[in-house]
Amino acid sequence: MDRKILLIYTGGTIGMKENPDTLLLEPFDFNQILQEVPELRKFGFQIDSLSFDPVIDSSDARPEFWVSLAEIIRDRYDDYCGFVILHGTDTMAYSASALSFMLENLEKPVIFTGSQLPIGMLRTDGKENLIDSLELAAARDKDGHPYVSEVCIYFETELFRGNRTTKYSAENFSAFCSPNYPSLAQVGTHIKYNTQALYHPAEWGKPLLLHTRLDPRVAVLKLFPGITETFVRAVLSTEGLRAVVLETFGSGNAPSAPWFLKVLSEFTASGGIVVNITQCQTGTVDMGTYANGDTLRQAGVVCGKDMTTEAAVTKLFVLLGQYSDNKTVGIKMEIGVSGEISKK
Ligand code: ASP
Numbered sequence: 001m002d003r004k005i006l007l008i009y010t011g012g013t014i015g016m017k018e019n020p021d022t023l024l025l026e027p028f029d030f031n032q033i034l035q036e037v038p039e040l041r042k043f044g045f046q047i048d049s050l051s052f053d054p055v056i057d058s059s060d061a062r063p064e065f066w067v068s069l070a071e072i073i074r075d076r077y078d079d080y081c082g083f084v085i086l087h088g089t090d091t092m093a094y095s096a097s098a099l100s101f102m103l104e105n106l107e108k109p110v111i112f113t114g115s116q117l118p119i120g121m122l123r124t125d126g127k128e129n130l131i132d133s134l135e136l137a138a139a140r141d142k143d144g145h146p147y148v149s150e151v152c153i154y155f156e157t158e159l160f161r162g163n164r165t166t167k168y169s170a171e172n173f174s175a176f177c178s179p180n181y182p183s184l185a186q187v188g189t190h191i192k193y194n195t196q197a198l199y200h201p202a203e204w205g206k207p208l209l210l211h212t213r214l215d216p217r218v219a220v221l222k223l224f225p226g227i228t229e230t231f232v233r234a235v236l237s238t239e240g241l242r243a244v245v246l247e248t249f250g251s252g253n254a255p256s257a258p259w260f261l262k263v264l265s266e267f268t269a270s271g272g273i274v275v276n277i278t279q280c281q282t283g284t285v286d287m288g289t290y291a292n293g294d295t296l297r298q299a300g301v302v303c304g305k306d307m308t309t310e311a312a313v314t315k316l317f318v319l320l321g322q323y324s325d326n327k328t329v330g331i332k333m334e335i336g337v338s339g340e341i342s343k344k
Helices: 030-036 038-042 063-076 092-102 126-140 227-237 258-269 290-299 310-324 326-333
Strands: 004-009 015-020 026-028 046-049 082-086 108-111 149-155 160-161 186-187 191-193 220-223 243-248 274-277
Touching: 004 030, 004 063, 004 126, 015 149, 026 310, 030 038, 030 046, 038 126, 063 082, 063 092, 082 126, 092 108, 092 149, 092 290, 092 310, 108 126, 126 149, 126 186, 220 227, 220 310, 258 274, 258 290, 274 290, 274 310, 310 326
Parallel strands: 004 046, 004 082, 082 108, 108 149, 220 243, 243 274
Antiparallel strands: 015 026, 149 160, 160 186, 186 191
């Protein structure tokens, strides 16, 4: 068999089934996946599986977990034509974003999926998500290249770019959206690939590069009317803090109060990075639109454009791990490195 896919189980709802005695949901032995999903035998390619031990609820995901995932992919990169990662939905968008920045020169599909109902339940969405993800990970175009050569999230008929995605529903089967970037493929009776939106390497055959030094000295600060100086100062004076993702209003606006700009300016003057992203679901930060946004620029704030919070946070982790100099990181935060920012 020329095509082999590696299925990596990390935890989350998808891998649960009901204990018939206690009626409680418990993780099932992933080595028994074929018993739970016998349909997997029908694929015309080999599927190997590997389970984290212990498996985690994705609320417990940490940078070390992303490093383990990235290393699994690196170590088996030449043996498989694609990777499907079963993951809890709660922080899936963070993990997919992190891996998109950690795996440089990726040319193979890395598809995260999960489910809202456990795979062991009758009405589960997990089987369809798993089967479709495997199909997408194995698909090749007429030249033999993978259709998908980037980190994605597949959920409920849609394939999204991982670092553009966010979880928006705690109960719908359609739990993820990609507010500022079109879906990469839609699965119906046929699979429709959006070839314009999919990433295609300019040249094939570059070696995979791994970035596994992550620096989590990052904070997220969401603005709200009435936010106080004491609170903002407390966040920015967190010991060792190197960067703040500032979730602003609309197209990148913030209070015009002199204390606010002073606190931000003090932080940036001492070398800290402040990245401006919007609280809005769609659209972009444009710090030249309103006077309030323009003063942020003068306070040394960097424009995060239309990055999601998940992308901004994990990109900072990776860049701060790579560069000790905050200035370089600030400059790179404004430039798309893995398709996370829309080109104008
Ligand atoms: N709490 C679970 C997790 O994220 C929820 C899920 O899998 O959907 O691991």
